[in-house]
Amino acid sequence: MKRPLDNEYDNEYDNSRSTDLEQVPKDFRDRHTRKFGEAISHILKVDPTLLHIIVKQDFPLFLEKEQEPQTxxxxxxxxxxxxxxxxxxxxxxxxxxxxxxxxxxxxxxxxxxxxxxxxxxxxxxxxxxxxxxxxxxxxxxxxxxxxxxxxxxxxxxxxxxxxxxxxxxxxxxxxxxxxxxxxxxxxxxGLGRYNVFAVEDLGLARGCSNYLSNKPELVEKLTKSRVAAKRSKIKHKKLNWKIYDDDLVELCAERFAPYKTVLMFIFWRLSSTSVEAMEKNETNFVNK
The missing domain is CATH 1.10.340.30 (Hypothetical protein; domain 2)
Known part of the structure; x- marks a missing residue:
């Protein structure tokens, strides 16, 4: 079975210590909004290992385009x-x-x-x-x-x-x-908010699980900072990935505030084993 996308690239970037928006290809940056650029700059400062999954494909929701009137x-x-x-x-x-x-x-x-x-x-x-x-x-x-x-x-x-x-x-x-x-x-x-995080989403939970699976030190840090355990209501039958408690997932996401919406899209990418499926799902989501 093909490994999730985050595992494919982590080895290449495990030794990274810093990154900034200049490492993101200019044509990729130019196709997306300035606000999205600010978001990924912040996200990469928190975790440079996410660079490759970010630039793998455009993010349809955040491309430069004529905005719909907020009526x-x-x-x-x-x-x-x-x-x-x-x-x-x-x-x-x-x-x-x-x-x-x-x-x-x-x-x-x-x-x-x-x-x-x-x-x-x-x-x-x-x-x-x-x-x-x-x-x-x-x-x-x-x-x-x-x-x-x-x-x-x-x-x-x-x-x-x-x-x-x-x-x-x-x-x-x-x-x-x-x-x-x-x-x-x-x-x-609908409203273009940048700090939304749906902890109840199955794909997001799987993506976060893939993200945390090879970061035991981060999991330990999050566990020590938790106030009260909040069990996830998500169930799955294959048991081929670990479901983390909701409070740990939320604490993980909070590290990337105020851009948790973009992190949510990144975690959805990390939940997929197919780049083509990832691109199709993101496009369908935006066009609903």
């Missing part, structure tokens, strides 16, 4: 897309989204448009016929109602700073079908 419609579309894509393949999610948009002149419907359709049996059936399960129709209606009834609060909430925890709490408490993971991913893809 209520944009936020609604991002959260609705998260609901549509739950527990199905990326291809199936894209197909459902395309069929839904076809009913609205090939644009993603606003909360106002869907609210109007939800009031009529024919409109509800038109939404359902795009391939949504009855449960997802319920979730989408819950999201729509939240936006209809709280537009001013939503504008305040999503335009704020340093309020990630509040946003996650509001979304998970008020919208059926939006759990902590979906709310955190919205912070990343």
């Amino acid at each position: 209520v419609a944009h936020h609604y579309a991002k959260l609705a897309s998260a609901i549509l894509s739950q527990q199905i393949s990326g291809a199936a999610a894209r197909s459902i989204k395309a069929r839904l948009m076809k009913n609205y002149n090939d644009e993603f419907p606003t909360h106002l448009q869907l609210h109007e359709d939800f009031q009529q049996p024919s409109g509800r059936e038109r939404i359902r016929s795009c391939g949504l399960s009855a449960r997802k129709v319920t979730y989408l209606e819950s999201l729509t109602d939240y936006f209809i009834n709280n537009e001013e609060e939503i504008e305040r909430l999503f335009s704020g700073e340093d309020n990630d925890d509040e946003i996650v709490q509001k979304l998970t408490e008020n919208i059926k079908g939006i759990g902590p993971w979906s709310a955190k991913m919205f912070l990343v893809t």
Whole structure:
């Protein structure tokens, strides 16, 4: 079995003591945003051994491109897309989204448009016929109602700073079908937040496990600094990688603050044994 990507490159960089952004190829830096450059510069100062996995492929989310306007419609579309894509393949999610948009002149419907359709049996059936399960129709209606009834609060909430925890709490408490993971991913893809870390994510847990597996001194240091053990709820059957307690994973991530979002993408890369799969997954994630 092919070793995870971090193990492939660790031997080459184990003796590294320092690095900076100048060691990152200029064309790679130029393709990505300045904020991302600041993030990887900070990350490499904490751990220079991550250089090779960072520059292995571009990070689609952080490429220089025209930014989408941060409107209520944009936020609604991002959260609705998260609901549509739950527990199905990326291809199936894209197909459902395309069929839904076809009913609205090939644009993603606003909360106002869907609210109007939800009031009529024919409109509800038109939404359902795009391939949504009855449960997802319920979730989408819950999201729509939240936006209809709280537009001013939503504008305040999503335009704020340093309020990630509040946003996650509001979304998970008020919208059926939006759990902590979906709310955190919205912070990343919808609001462009740089210090998000979803400890409950399976791929992230595996990537962190691969990262820590050959760093016993770091694990010992993290263990000594823990306040209280917080067991992970993640389970896996193959038992071919170690699941670290959530508090240790969080302590590991905290070393890279305030750029834990970028670290999360790096850990997702470290969880994969295929560069092609890694690239496809990152592109699909950004395009949801």
